Amino acid sequence: xxxxxxxxxxxxxxxxxxxxxxxxxxxxxxxxxxxxxxxxxxxxxxxxxxxxxxxxxxxxxxxxxxxxxxxxxxxxxxxxxxxxxxxxxxxxxxxxxxxxxxxxxxxxxxxxxxxxxxxxxxxxxxxxxxxxxxxxxxxxxxxxxxxxxxxxxxxxxxxxxxxxxxxxxxxxxxxxxxxxxxxxxxxxxxxxxxxxxxxxxxxxxxxxxxxxxxxxxxxxxxxxxxxxxxxxxxxxxxxxxxxxxxxxxxxxxxxxxxxxxxxxxxxxxxxxxxxxxxxxxxxxxxxxxxxxxxxxxxxxxxxxxxxxxxxxxxxxxxxxxxxxxxxxxxxxxxxxxxxxxxxxxxxxxxx
Ligand code: FES
Numbered sequence: 001x002x003x004x005x006x007x008x009x010x011x012x013x014x015x016x017x018x019x020x021x022x023x024x025x026x027x028x029x030x031x032x033x034x035x036x037x038x039x040x041x042x043x044x045x046x047x048x049x050x051x052x053x054x055x056x057x058x059x060x061x062x063x064x065x066x067x068x069x070x071x072x073x074x075x076x077x078x079x080x081x082x083x084x085x086x087x088x089x090x091x092x093x094x095x096x097x098x099x100x101x102x103x104x105x106x107x108x109x110x111x112x113x114x115x116x117x118x119x120x121x122x123x124x125x126x127x128x129x130x131x132x133x134x135x136x137x138x139x140x141x142x143x144x145x146x147x148x149x150x151x152x153x154x155x156x157x158x159x160x161x162x163x164x165x166x167x168x169x170x171x172x173x174x175x176x177x178x179x180x181x182x183x184x185x186x187x188x189x190x191x192x193x194x195x196x197x198x199x200x201x202x203x204x205x206x207x208x209x210x211x212x213x214x215x216x217x218x219x220x221x222x223x224x225x226x227x228x229x230x231x232x233x234x235x236x237x238x239x240x241x242x243x244x245x246x247x248x249x250x251x252x253x254x255x256x257x258x259x260x261x262x263x264x265x266x267x268x269x270x271x272x273x274x275x276x277x278x279x280x281x282x283x284x285x286x287x288x289x290x291x292x293x294x295x296x297x298x299x300x301x302x303x304x305x306x307x308x309x310x311x312x313x314x315x316x317x318x319x320x321x322x323x324x325x326x327x328x329x330x331x332x333x334x335x336x337x338x339x340x341x342x343x344x345x346x347x348x349x350x351x
Pocket of ligand 1: 034035036037038039040041042043044045046063075076077078
C-alpha cells in the first residue's frame with residue numbers, strides 16, 4: 001500500500017505491508033519520520049489522516065492524550081493502513097546524521113536471563129544475521145502472545161553483532177516485564193524492530209560525556225561507555241556518569257562500572273545516587289570504593305556537580321535517560337541553570 005506523508009514544506013512516500021505499523025514502514029523505507037519512543041507513549045509521531053483507511057491500534061496509548069481523533073489524528077507507531085493513505089504530519093521529516101542506520105524487522109531469540117538486582121534482569125537477544133547500531137539506541141520487541149512492542153536500549157556495543165544485551169525492570173502490572181521475570185528458558189519467535197533512537201554517541205564528535213541515567217535507563221549509557229572505551233575516546237575525553245537507583249539493594253552493574261573505572265582512573269568518574277536512602281545507611285554498606293555516591297535525585301545531584309565546576313567545557317554533550325519527569329527536569333536545569341545549549345543534550349525518555 002502506498003503511503004504519502006507530508007506538510008506544506010516536505011513530502012515523501014513509502015510502501016507499508018498489511019499489519020505493519022506506519023512509523024516502522026516509513027523508517028524501514030528510509031523516510032526519517034518524526035518519533036521518539038516508538039511505542040505509543042510520547043505522542044511525537046502523530047499524523048492526521050487526509051485520505052484512506054487505517055486501524056488505530058492501541059486505544060489507550062498515552063501518546064494519544066493531546067490528539068484530536070475527531071479531526072483524524074492518530075499515532076503512526078500504533079496504526080496500520082488498510083488502504084493507500086495520504087497523511088499530514090506536523091513534524092520535520094529529517095534525518096539526524098549521514099551515518100544514520102536504517103532500521104528493519106527481525107525475528108529474534110531471547111536467552112540467558114540473569115537477575116542483576118531486586119527488580120532488574122538482563123537477557124540476550126540473538127539475531128539471525130548481524131545488525132549494526134549506534135551506542136545509545138534501542139530496539140522494540142514484541143513477544144508471542146503479548147501484543148504490542150516495548151522499547152529496550154542495548155547495554156553492549158559492537159559495530160556489527162548478532163547478539164544484543166538488554167536490561168529490563170519489573171513493573172507492577174507490566175505485561176512484558178511480569179512475563180520476563182518468570183522466564184528461565186530460551187524464547188524463540190520474538191519480533192524486533194530497530195535500531196531506533198537519536199540519543200547516540202559518536203566518537204568523531206570529540207565530546208566530553210555527561211551521562212545521567214535513572215534505573216534501567218543506565219542501559220544505553222553503558223553502551224555509550226562501552227563504545228567510548230573500545231574506541232579510545234575515554235583516553236582523550238572525560239566522561240562523568242551519574243546513575244540513580246532507589247536504595248543500595250537496587251544497585252546493579254556495580255562490578256562492570258568498577259572495572260571500567262579501573263581502566264580509566266582519570267578519564268571516568270562514576271557517581272551512584274540513591275533516592276530513597278539516607279547517608280548513614282549508605283555509609284554502613286560496603287560499596288566499591290572506586291565509585292562515588294550521593295543521595296537525592298540523580299539529575300539534581302548531577303547538575304549540582306556540574307555547577308560546582310569552574311566553567312562548562314565547550315565540548316560537553318549530555319545524555320539523559322530515564323522517566324519523562326526526570327529527563328524534562330534535567331533538560332530544563334541544564335539549559336537554564338548550567339547554560340548548556342539544547343543541541344548539546346540528547347535524551348531517551350521511557351515510562
Ligand atoms: S513515537 Fe509514537 S507515541 Fe512516541
